[in-house]
Amino acid sequence: MGRLEGKVALISGGAKGMGEVEARMFAEQGASVVIADILDDTGEALASELSSISNNARCIYTHLDVRHMTEWNAAIETTIDTFGQLDILVNNAGVTSRMMLLDTPEEDWDRVLDINSKGTFLGIKAAIPAMRISGGGSIVNISSQMGLVGGDFSSPQYQASKGAVRLLTKSVAIQYAAENIRCNSVHPAPIETDMTAGMRADKEKFADMTRRIPMGRYGKPEEVAYAVVYLASDESSFVTGSELVVDGGWTAQ
Ligand SMILES: NC(=O)c1ccc[n+]([C@@H]2O[C@H](COP(=O)([O-])OP(=O)(O)OC[C@H]3O[C@@H](n4cnc5c(N)ncnc54)[C@H](O)[C@@H]3O)[C@@H](O)[C@H]2O)c1
Numbered sequence: 655m656g657r658l659e660g661k662v663a664l665i666s667g668g669a670k671g672m673g674e675v676e677a678r679m680f681a682e683q684g685a686s687v688v689i690a691d692i693l694d695d696t697g698e699a700l701a702s703e704l705s706s707i708s709n710n711a712r713c714i715y716t717h718l719d720v721r722h723m724t725e726w727n728a729a730i731e732t733t734i735d736t737f738g739q740l741d742i743l744v745n746n747a748g749v750t751s752r753m754m755l756l757d758t759p760e761e762d763w764d765r766v767l768d769i770n771s772k773g774t775f776l777g778i779k780a781a782i783p784a785m786r787i788s789g790g791g792s793i794v795n796i797s798s799q800m801g802l803v804g805g806d807f808s809s810p811q812y813q814a815s816k817g818a819v820r821l822l823t824k825s826v827a828i829q830y831a832a833e834n835i836r837c838n839s840v841h842p843a844p845i846e847t848d849m850t851a852g853m854r855a856d857k858e859k860f861a862d863m864t865r866r867i868p869m870g871r872y873g874k875p876e877e878v879a880y881a882v883v884y885l886a887s888d889e890s891s892f893v894t895g896s897e898l899v900v901d902g903g904w905t906a907q
Pocket residue numbers: 666667668669670671672673690691692693718719720721746747748749750769796797798799841842843844845846847848849850
């Protein structure tokens with residue numbers, strides 16, 4: 655029996671990177687999965703692959719730009735029309751940026767905050783009414799270790815966007831706890847995905863980054879996905895408002 659048997663999950667940014675690995679693991683654990691992204695071809699291909707190999711789980715792709723409420727409403731409607739319920743929302747879609755504050759154009763502040771923070775808020779707003787009908791649910795928000803502590807290699811807008819996700823999570827956890835809707839955040843340190851490919855390709859930056867991580871290496875997307883499965887499943891039924899670090903010891907320092 656899978657750890658997510660009978661559950662229906664929507665994963666934003668699920669077409670590639672950590673979202674893709676989460677979609678694979680969710681399907682393996684028996685969940686029906688809605689992959690929601692702006693990468694339509696990649697997302698469609700992944701959904702049909704997972705539908706054919708996973709254990710009774712079903713998987714679909716739907717287009718979703720997390721910046722728009724209308725698109726969130728449509729994605730949730732598609733989820734309900736296809737699977738009849740929504741139990742899990744993973745707010746994973748995100749973008750990064752690396753620059754100093756004085757070099758930051760206003761437009762880049764808006765771009766990063768719109769996707770990472772407002773996108774998460776809109777997803778929660780769209781999902782809660784559907785979760786109420788299911789009798790509860792679990793919301794997992796992907797923040798970052800950069801949402802917990804400062805860092806000179808990131809950007810003010812990325813840090814602010816992920817810090818906002820951290821406290822949005824706690825606000826939602828408290829407001830909806832009585833309705834059995836849980837909300838937790840996950841805080842990965844650098845992980846091997848496209849988002850960090852540039853940093854990993856640069857020898858000096860790679861060495862500088864791994865020096866900051868007590869475990870001395872980047873994390874793998876699977877190591878984050880295991881944490882997300884735990885928070886999404888009933889194994890974490892008394893866990894809400896928490897921040898789970900998956901950071902090789904970064905924030906223990
Ligand atoms: N990789 C890391 O080191 C790291 C560390 C901490 C936190 N994170 C966070 O983890 C999450 C996943 O990152 P990743 O490393 O897999 O990155 P990635 O770039 O590989 O994947 C990001 C996904 O989000 C999607 N996306 C981007 N903008 C979108 C939008 N407007 N609407 C819908 N989907 C959109 C992309 O199409 C892509 O599928 C992000 O929120 C990121 O900030 C990443």
